[in-house]
Amino acid sequence: MSTLKIAIQKSGRLNEDSIQILKDCGISINNGNDQLKAEASNFPLEVLYLRNSDIPQYLIDGVVDLAIVGDNLLVEKAKHIEVIQKLGFSKCKVSVAVPKAFEYNSIKDLAGLRVATSYPNTVNEYFNSFGLTVDIHQISGSVEIAPNIGLADAIVDIVSSGSTLFKNNLKEVEVILKSEAVLAVSPKVSPEIQKHIDTLKFRIQSVLRARNSKYILMNVPNEKIEEIGKILPVLRSLTVLPLAQEGWSSVHSVIDKDTFWDVIDKLKDAGAEGILVCPIEKMVL
Ligand SMILES: Nc1ncnc2c1ncn2[C@@H]1O[C@H](COP(=O)(O)OP(=O)(O)OP(=O)(O)O)[C@@H](O)[C@H]1O
Numbered sequence: 001m002s003t004l005k006i007a008i009q010k011s012g013r014l015n016e017d018s019i020q021i022l023k024d025c026g027i028s029i030n031n032g033n034d035q036l037k038a039e040a041s042n043f044p045l046e047v048l049y050l051r052n053s054d055i056p057q058y059l060i061d062g063v064v065d066l067a068i069v070g071d072n073l074l075v076e077k078a079k080h081i082e083v084i085q086k087l088g089f090s091k092c093k094v095s096v097a098v099p100k101a102f103e104y105n106s107i108k109d110l111a112g113l114r115v116a117t118s119y120p121n122t123v124n125e126y127f128n129s130f131g132l133t134v135d136i137h138q139i140s141g142s143v144e145i146a147p148n149i150g151l152a153d154a155i156v157d158i159v160s161s162g163s164t165l166f167k168n169n170l171k172e173v174e175v176i177l178k179s180e181a182v183l184a185v186s187p188k189v190s191p192e193i194q195k196h197i198d199t200l201k202f203r204i205q206s207v208l209r210a211r212n213s214k215y216i217l218m219n220v221p222n223e224k225i226e227e228i229g230k231i232l233p234v235l236r237s238l239t240v241l242p243l244a245q246e247g248w249s250s251v252h253s254v255i256d257k258d259t260f261w262d263v264i265d266k267l268k269d270a271g272a273e274g275i276l277v278c279p280i281e282k283m284v285l
């Protein structure tokens with residue numbers, strides 16, 4: 001039987017969340033991070049632990065069928081590789097930053113200057129889109145130090161909280177792109193492997209949907225059910241169960257985890273009582 005090969009980052013920002021999402025899909029991996037390969041015991045899956053920056057090439061070559069990788073690296077190294085699912089973690093930006101004292105007005109101010117980065121193609125393409133060129137200094141890490149040691153006038157690197165920029169006396173002046181972990185697929189997969197990919201993608205989508213949702217239950221006077229129903233964005237229709245106390249019902253629904261505080265205030269105002277909000281394990285549509 002064919003086995004799906006998936007690449008995940010060996011160590012670094014993506015590693016833990018990548019393993020967690022496979023676990024949440026019910027896949028047991030015989031782990032051990034020092035191994036480069038691991039088999040799943042209950043899914044036709046082999047996990048290869050690789051450097052994030054090497055993953056795009058493995059996808060292009062078809063050495064792996066699938067990968068969890070930072071989208072920014074696909075932009076840098078493999079634009080034609082298909083992303084089949086955004087995964088919602090390792091969210092960051094790829095940004096241009098300059099020393100705080102630099103009097104920056106527009107991207108034109110950087111024309112012809114030295115830019116340190118680990119992402120030369122992204123930088124080239126960005127500046128070229130404004131008809132500008134810069135002198136790129138490619139370095140593989142600690143990019144933020146470059147202006148302080150006189151290696152560059154500006155940098156292009158990953159920004160998340162901004163604290164690395166702050167510590168190095170730099171300021172973000174342009175956002176080139178936004179990135180997150182994604183599920184990407186090799187162009188060389190066979191139809192048999194594609195079936196396994198579809199199964200895994202379906203499971204991942206159920207996990208992600210559940211992560212983004214909450215189950216909500218509340219007691220509602222019967223005459224208020226219609227009003228409450230208008231507040232709740234429901235999948236099909238509201239679940240309404242009669243309570244022992246006459247004239248009251250238990251109303252159940254699923255709501256977006258980011259909006260539930262707003263929704264709860266509206267529900268209370270509309271007469272809902274005893275509101276419970278619970279996590280959802282999986283959500284299969
Ligand atoms: N501070 C951060 N916050 C959120 N996401 C980040 C952050 N830094 C990096 N990322 C994302 O995680 C990915 C992996 O970053 P990480 O620093 O772990 O590895 P890397 O240096 O790109 O690669 P390698 O595995 O080859 O050493 C990046 O490509 C980016 O998409």
Ligand SMILES: O=P(O)(O)OC[C@H]1O[C@H](OP(=O)(O)OP(=O)(O)O)[C@H](O)[C@@H]1O
Nearest residue numbers: 141142157158159160161162163164165
């Ligand atoms: O805006 P912040 O929240 O400070 O995050 C940005 C920093 O995080 C990443 O480095 P990482 O910590 O992964 O170290 P690395 O350079 O060894 O990859 C990135 O390269 C930035 O330096």
Ligand SMILES: [Mg+2]
Nearest residue numbers: 012013141158
């Ligand atoms: Mg890093």
